[in-house]
Amino acid sequence: MFFDLQFILPEIGLLGLAGVVIGLDMSLRREARRSLGWVTAAGLAVLLGVAVWSALHPAGGDIVGGMLRADTLAASFRVIIIAAAMLSVLLAMGVEGLADRGEVYALMLVATLGMCLMAAAGDLVMLYLAIETTSIPLYLLAGYLKHDTRSTEAGLKYFLFGAAASTVMLYGFSLLFGFTGETRLAGVAQSIAAGAMPRVLWVAAAMLVLVGFGFKVSAVPLHFWTPDVYEGAPTPITAFISTASKAAGFAVLMRVMLTVFTPAVAPYWVGVVVAMSVASMTLGNVLALTQKNIKRLLAYSSIAHAGYALIGLVALSPLGVASTLFYLGAYVITNLAAFAVVIVVARIVGSDDIAQFAGLSRRAPMVALALLIGLLSLAGMPPFVGFVAKVFVFAAAVQRGYIWLAIVGVLNSIVGLYYYLIVLKIVYLYRSENEAQPLPVTAPYKWVLGLTMFGILALGILSGPWFDWAIRAAGSLY
Numbered sequence: 001m002f003f004d005l006q007f008i009l010p011e012i013g014l015l016g017l018a019g020v021v022i023g024l025d026m027s028l029r030r031e032a033r034r035s036l037g038w039v040t041a042a043g044l045a046v047l048l049g050v051a052v053w054s055a056l057h058p059a060g061g062d063i064v065g066g067m068l069r070a071d072t073l074a075a076s077f078r079v080i081i082i083a084a085a086m087l088s089v090l091l092a093m094g095v096e097g098l099a100d101r102g103e104v105y106a107l108m109l110v111a112t113l114g115m116c117l118m119a120a121a122g123d124l125v126m127l128y129l130a131i132e133t134t135s136i137p138l139y140l141l142a143g144y145l146k147h148d149t150r151s152t153e154a155g156l157k158y159f160l161f162g163a164a165a166s167t168v169m170l171y172g173f174s175l176l177f178g179f180t181g182e183t184r185l186a187g188v189a190q191s192i193a194a195g196a197m198p199r200v201l202w203v204a205a206a207m208l209v210l211v212g213f214g215f216k217v218s219a220v221p222l223h224f225w226t227p228d229v230y231e232g233a234p235t236p237i238t239a240f241i242s243t244a245s246k247a248a249g250f251a252v253l254m255r256v257m258l259t260v261f262t263p264a265v266a267p268y269w270v271g272v273v274v275a276m277s278v279a280s281m282t283l284g285n286v287l288a289l290t291q292k293n294i295k296r297l298l299a300y301s302s303i304a305h306a307g308y309a310l311i312g313l314v315a316l317s318p319l320g321v322a323s324t325l326f327y328l329g330a331y332v333i334t335n336l337a338a339f340a341v342v343i344v345v346a347r348i349v350g351s352d353d354i355a356q357f358a359g360l361s362r363r364a365p366m367v368a369l370a371l372l373i374g375l376l377s378l379a380g381m382p383p384f385v386g387f388v389a390k391v392f393v394f395a396a397a398v399q400r401g402y403i404w405l406a407i408v409g410v411l412n413s414i415v416g417l418y419y420y421l422i423v424l425k426i427v428y429l430y431r432s433e434n435e436a437q438p439l440p441v442t443a444p445y446k447w448v449l450g451l452t453m454f455g456i457l458a459l460g461i462l463s464g465p466w467f468d469w470a471i472r473a474a475g476s477l478y
Helices: 002-007 009-027 035-056 072-092 102-120 124-142 149-180 185-193 199-216 226-232 235-259 267-288 294-314 318-349 365-379 385-399 403-429 443-461 463-474
Strands: none
Touching (some): 002 009, 035 072, 035 102, 072 235, 072 318, 072 443, 072 463, 102 124, 102 235, 124 185, 149 185, 149 199, 149 226, 185 235, 199 235, 199 267, 226 235, 226 294, 267 294, 294 318, 294 385, 294 403, 318 365, 318 385, 318 443, 365 443, 385 403
16 A cells, blocks of 8 residues: 555645645735746656656556556656656746636646556556546647637647547447456456457457547547647647647557557557558658648647657567657657747747748847757757657667668658758748847746756767666566
């Protein structure tokens, strides 16, 4: 019992912190409520430290009656999720309509709690509850700016598409429970291996489950909501959805597919995931080429990166799981750097159009440098962490004989580099009539830009210890 509480301390802390934020929101004056962001970020920083300690001292096994798994993989994803939430909270502090709203921070904390439970879920019931605990706050946050038609449209679309995907996924869960009589993931896997469920039905269940998970990670063909939601939602919420939510989606995807639909029966679903990977990489990169809005460009980029991360899953190996985990950590840090720059620029110029980034290198050299580092890392250029992450996922594919898939990934990376360089060309070479006016950067954004730039460089140059950690986490599934 003590170990159960010890492992879920971050989740308990998230729930308690949400209560503190709501209490302060009700008791503080309107002008003092801007401090709620600092309270939330500081609390998440403490919980991040607890999560790191938990990841360094895993014990393995089932806890809370088998509802959760206390292993290194869950703990590692929890570190990524809480770090993304902390940085997203700092981003929200500079956006009018979000900065002084305690309910925004409380909803972000509840969604983070759901994501952490998703990463550790060892039971179908807990998994579905965790997904809904994550999804409902995100629907509300995406449409939070009710006077902004794009935000309300984003919230409505996200809710409708998410509800449909969740329904399909839940039907897959019901098939698994109905034919195996089990809700524990390990128990379902044992029943399938023992032949308790006809092949055609568990293959159908796997496809239905993939619909729900594919929506969460915005992989083709479940990607259609991504550009509109990313563009319409408040930018800090877009950053939160594109990083923390995607990481949690991949955590569930890997755990369920590799635990329930084990490598022994993998040939029936791996081909589908390979097709999703190729389609996501290709479609995401090709459609990003024509974008004029930076948030839509990053949305299609997010779809492409889901395709790269799926390569690690289809490898069906410890190296594949470790490479996907490392890739998601790299993606979270680099995407948050890019979105921080988007907010810094948009809050002054009032637009997300890429053309508005002209002259940024003269108005705010360090902000432009952060965008340079972030986009080149997303493109997979050395010495940044994105390069190392891509090398690892391609290596996992080659190790399992998917040489052609690695080549497709490399070719798509070249396409991605092209549209990232288009943005950087505008930032560094185009002139603006306002370039003589410095671009103000508030303290929260300085923290986000500093931490993300340091992380991109540190993880890229000193990747060995972090990848060793990812390998140990992968051992939780093998």
